[in-house]
Amino acid sequence: MDLLLILPFAIPLFAAVACVLFRESLRFQRLLSVLATFLMLGVSLVLIVDLSGGEILALRMGGWAVPMGIVMVADMLAAIMLTVSNAVGALVLVYSLGELDRSHQKRFFYPLYLLLLMGVNGSFLSGDIFNLYVWFEIMLLSSFVLLALGRKPAQIEGALKYVVINLFSSMLFLSAVGILYGKLGTLNMADLAVKLSQEPDAILLNTTTVLFMAAFGIKAGLFPLFFWLPASYHTPAHTISAVFAGLLTKVGVYALIRFFTLFFTQDIDFTHTLLLVLAVGTMVSGVLGAAAQFDFKRILSFHIISQIGYMIVGLGLMSTLALAGAIFYIVHHIIVKTNLFLIAGIVDRIQGSTDLKRLGGLYASRPWLAVLFFIPAFSLGGIPPLSGFWAKFSIIKAGLAEGAYWVVAAALLVGILTLFSMTKIWGEVFWKKRPEGEETPLANPSGTATMFFPVVAMALITLLLGFFAQPFFALAELAAEQLLDPGQYIEAVMGRTNG
Amino acid sequence: MEVFLAILVGVLFAGGIYCLLRRSVIRLIIGMILVSQGANLLVFVSAGIQKGEPPVIEAAAQTLEQPYADPLPQALVLTAIVIGFGFIAFALSLVYRAHKDLGNDDLNTYDRTEQ
Numbered sequence: 333m334d335l336l337l338i339l340p341f342a343i344p345l346f347a348a349v350a351c352v353l354f355r356e357s358l359r360f361q362r363l364l365s366v367l368a369t370f371l372m373l374g375v376s377l378v379l380i381v382d383l384s385g386g387e388i389l390a391l392r393m394g395g396w397a398v399p400m401g402i403v404m405v406a407d408m409l410a411a412i413m414l415t416v417s418n419a420v421g422a423l424v425l426v427y428s429l430g431e432l433d434r435s436h437q438k439r440f441f442y443p444l445y446l447l448l449l450m451g452v453n454g455s456f457l458s459g460d461i462f463n464l465y466v467w468f469e470i471m472l473l474s475s476f477v478l479l480a481l482g483r484k485p486a487q488i489e490g491a492l493k494y495v496v497i498n499l500f501s502s503m504l505f506l507s508a509v510g511i512l513y514g515k516l517g518t519l520n521m522a523d524l525a526v527k528l529s530q531e532p533d534a535i536l537l538n539t540t541t542v543l544f545m546a547a548f549g550i551k552a553g554l555f556p557l558f559f560w561l562p563a564s565y566h567t568p569a570h571t572i573s574a575v576f577a578g579l580l581t582k583v584g585v586y587a588l589i590r591f592f593t594l595f596f597t598q599d600i601d602f603t604h605t606l607l608l609v610l611a612v613g614t615m616v617s618g619v620l621g622a623a624a625q626f627d628f629k630r631i632l633s634f635h636i637i638s639q640i641g642y643m644i645v646g647l648g649l650m651s652t653l654a655l656a657g658a659i660f661y662i663v664h665h666i667i668v669k670t671n672l673f674l675i676a677g678i679v680d681r682i683q684g685s686t687d688l689k690r691l692g693g694l695y696a697s698r699p700w701l702a703v704l705f706f707i708p709a710f711s712l713g714g715i716p717p718l719s720g721f722w723a724k725f726s727i728i729k730a731g732l733a734e735g736a737y738w739v740v741a742a743a744l745l746v747g748i749l750t751l752f753s754m755t756k757i758w759g760e761v762f763w764k765k766r767p768e769g770e771e772t773p774l775a776n777p778s779g780t781a782t783m784f785f786p787v788v789a790m791a792l793i794t795l796l797l798g799f800f801a802q803p804f805f806a807l808a809e810l811a812a813e814q815l816l817d818p819g820q821y822i823e824a825v826m827g828r829t830n831g
Numbered sequence: 832m833e834v835f836l837a838i839l840v841g842v843l844f845a846g847g848i849y850c851l852l853r854r855s856v857i858r859l860i861i862g863m864i865l866v867s868q869g870a871n872l873l874v875f876v877s878a879g880i881q882k883g884e885p886p887v888i889e890a891a892a893q894t895l896e897q898p899y900a901d902p903l904p905q906a907l908v909l910t911a912i913v914i915g916f917g918f919i920a921f922a923l924s925l926v927y928r929a930h931k932d933l934g935n936d937d938l939n940t941y942d943r944t945e946q
Contacts, residue, residue, distance in 0.1 A: 462907055469914045476921055485932040486943040492856075492925045493944070499863050499918050500851070503870040506911055510870070513904065514877030563944045 334391040336382075337404045337457055339375045340414055343368050344450035348443040361442040362429060368446060369422035372453070376415040383411050386810060388824035390459065398826050399523040405459035405825055408811035409659060413456045413586055416663045419793070420578045420670050421449045423786035427674055428571040430782030431681070436569060439481055447474040448575070455583050459825055461509050462519045464587065468505070468551070472498050475580060478572050479564060490564035497560040501550035508543035515540070522825035525595040525818050541596045541603055545610075548591070552584030554644065555613035558637045562621065565636070566629035566686075570677025573629060577636055578670035582662055585643050589658065592647060593815040600650060608648035612742045615641030619749040628676040628686040628761065631753055632669065635712065638746055639665050645743065646727050649734050655812035657726030660805055664719040664797055668708040671790040675705050678783050679761060688757065693766035702762045704784075707791045709758065711798065713751035719797035722805065836876045843869030856926050856936040863922060867915040871908050878904040 347368035351361045383389065388407045392398065406414075425445065432441060451471025458464045476498075480491040513519055515537065516527045528537070550557045561581070565573055588607075596603055618638030625631045643665070646658025678701065679694065680686050695702045711718035714725075724747055731740040797804055814820050843865050850862030881900040888895055930936055 462910075466910065466914070469918075473914075473917060473921070476925075480925060480928075483928065485929075488925055488928045488932060489941050490944045492922070492929055492941070495918070495922050495925060496851070496859060496863060499922070500866065502914075502918075503866050506870045507873050510874030510877040510904070510907070513874070513907075514879070517878070519903075567944060 334389055336375065336379060337389060337391045337406055340372055340379075340418070340453035340457060341450045343372050343375070344446040344453070348446040348450070351443040351446065352440065355440070358434070358437050361437070365442040365446055366422070366425055366429075369418065369425050369449065372449065373415070373418040373422050376411065376418045379406055380408075380411040380415050380807070383408055384807065384810070386814070388814065388820055390825045399518050399520045402463050403459035403520060403522070403825055404457045405521075405821065406457055407814050407821060407824075408807060409586075409589065409815060410456045412659060412663060412807060412811055413582070414453060416666050417452050417456070417579050417582075418449070420666055420790075421445075421452075421575065423789055424571055424575045424578070424670060424674070427574070427677070427783050427786045430780065431571050431677055432569060436481055441478070441481065444474045444478050444481075445575070448478065448579075452579050452583055456586060459521050460519050461512070461521060461524070465502070465505055465509060468583070468587075469502065471580070471583065472502065475576065479568050479576075481572065482569060484567070487567040490567035493560050494564040497550060501547045501557075504543055504550070505547035508540055508547060511540050511543070512537075520825070521590070521594055522822040525822055526826070528595045528598060531598070535599050537596075538599060538602060541599075542606075544591055544596070545588070545603070545606070548584045548587045549610065550584075551581065552588060552644075553581045553614070553637045553640050554584075554610050555617050555637075555641070558614065558618070558640075561637060562625075562630055562633040565633045566627065570629075570673060570680060574670045574673035574677070577632065577673050578666045581636060581640055582666055585640060585662060588644065589647050589655075589815070593650075593655070594818050594821060597818075604648045604650055607644055608736065608739055611641045611644035611648055612739055613641075614638065614644065615742055615746040619746045619753070622753045623749060626688050628679065628688060628691070628757060629673065631688075631757060632672050632676065635750065635753060636669060638750065639669070639712070641746070642724065642727055642743065645731065645739055649727075649730050649736060649739075650816070651730050651734060652809060652812045652816055653726055653733065654730035655815055656805065656808040657723060657730055659808040659811050660719075660726060660801075661723040663804070663808070664711065664723045664794070667790050667793050667797070668711050668720065671708040671787060671794070672705075672712070674783070674787050674790070675701070675708070678780065678787065681780060681783065683766075688760040690767060691761045692764045693762075695762040704787050704791050705758070705762065707794055709754040710751075711794050713754045714747045715751075717798050719794050719801070722798065722801045726805070832882075833876055833880055836872060836880070840869050840873045840876065843872065854938045856930065856938060856941075859938065860919070860922060860926055864919055867911075867919070871911050871915065874911060875904055875908045 347364050350364055354360045391404045393402045448471055451467050454467035458467055476495050480487055518524055553561045565576055615638045618634050622631045622634035643658045643661050646654045676686055683691050711720040714720045728740050728743055847862045847865030850858045878901045881898050884898050884900045886900050886902040
């Protein structure tokens with residue numbers, strides 16, 4: 333049963349190797365990678381059903397005793413993240429079949445994409461901080477190449493900025509790992525939690541804590557470390573933008589949640605208040621940045637940042653409801669944001685641009701596309717009964733319960749401004765008349781049917797999350813309860829005798 | 832020895848960040864190399880340095896006896912060096928492309944992503 337935990341990163345690894353071996357046959361690569369991603373989704377679904385009783389699985393790689401070897405751990409949070417990431421991974425891959433041209437595919441798109449998902453999945457399962465660093469690097473290295481794939485000058489520049497800032501954040505992460513190991517002599521997360529809870533001078537670790545916060549903050553796009561994100565995410569092909577927007581920053585958020593619930597909880601007054609302040613800064617600056625933009629994908633990029641703020645608010649409040657809200661928010665956000673990027677890709681395919689000034693009239697010519705945009709856009713804005721409403725509602729309710737009124741005020745304000753951005757896109761792309769003299773590149777673009785399938789599927793998931801929120805929220809609450817009681821995690825990893 | 836290495840880590844970080852803040856792309860790469868070496872050295876030093884003590888359990892003993900050299904940081908550094916090497920190699924190829932496209936190495940002219 334424990335061996336199930338290997339599959340989320342073993343499947344993409346072997347599939348990626350096979351794709352490289354059969355580099356001549358794009359057809360084989362397409363078939364194999366679609367098969368692999370849907371298999372990964374299946375494994376994650378099995379995992380989430382298995383764990384819904386509240387148990388935590390731990391796999392000791394190579395059979396080493398616990399603090400020595402590497403452990404892979406799946407609790408509810410990891411299972412939820414795996415499921416939603418692999419669902420998005422599989423659907424975006426289907427979209428890429430319609431969107432990407434042959435030159436992208438020939439330059440190893442499929443193996444890189446699979447390795448990216450492998451890094452993401454490994455990060456969610458890892459129970460060891462250095463191992464987490466390695467998964468991060470696997471994910472980042474394949475994301476670098478994917479970002480530069482296509483070699484347009486703007487892409488090379490975007491990739492350069494992205495590489496430099498991410499390398500720097502990785503070095504902060506590595507330094508923090510080194511310092512923590514020097515102080516405590518362990519890298520295992522559960523063992524760290526035990527040692528830190530027994531440490532009388534744990535407050536002295538605040539510098540290391542903040543080093544980790546900065547490292548993950550850069551990766552998650554936290555205020556004031558987010559400027560690399562809108563400078564790079566809009567440059568590559570839409571498929572690649574979409575999967576980055578959905579998954580990569582959320583791995584940073586996941587790491588923050590894991591670290592700041594499992595073991596950096598000795599000085600909550602300091603760390604979690606700092607997180608709240610940063611989160612409010614993130615929400616407000618992201619949404620204001622978006623208001624100034626006039627490009628479909630750049631508006632969406634800035635909104636990733638403001639939404640990250642909501643998730644970190646949930647972490648900063650540290651109550652069951654707040655954490656459950658944050659987890660629900662991540663799920664909702666991954667699906668909705670990826671979907672919006674995919675729709676931007678379809679708009680680009682139909683009208684040949686993502687610049688709002690050059691677009692228009694899509695409501696008249698493609699009313700179905702307008703409906704498909706409406707669902708994720710207004711879910712992002714938090715209109716009931718769509719999924720974004722429940723996510724925002726639980727975070728705000730938790731904020732009121734904790735008495736953090738300034739955070740609640742900021743969250744409400746940002747919600748309104750988000751709606752403003754979405755109505756701007758709606759008005760410019762769908763409602764207003766097409767500007768004179770803009771040519772349509774192709775009367776009937778090919779491949780759009782394959783591109784529509786994932787968009788429809790994700791819109792349906794958004795509706796499902798909105799109308800039947802209760803069972804999903806129950807899972808998020810289970811995950812939050814496990815996070816707030818680190819004893820369960822420690823016991824699963826270290827075994828009953830030690831605990 | 833540890834004090835000396837600790838100061839060296841500080842110098843590497845300071846020099847690296849100074850180079851990262853310059854406007855030239857080549858200095859950017861040099862800065863990245865310095866910072867990543869600083870981080871590697873930090874991991875290496877942080878667990879303490881033991882001279883001439885093998886990390887091997889004596890034939891008669893069950894556990895390692897103090898003092899011993901901790902082999903784990905060295906394994907970590909080895910991994911980190913390899914990863915850092917991959918990063919730098921890729922960054923260099925990107926800089927080469929960017930330089931070919933733009934014809935100069937002034938970072939202030941690298942603003943195509945903002946247009």
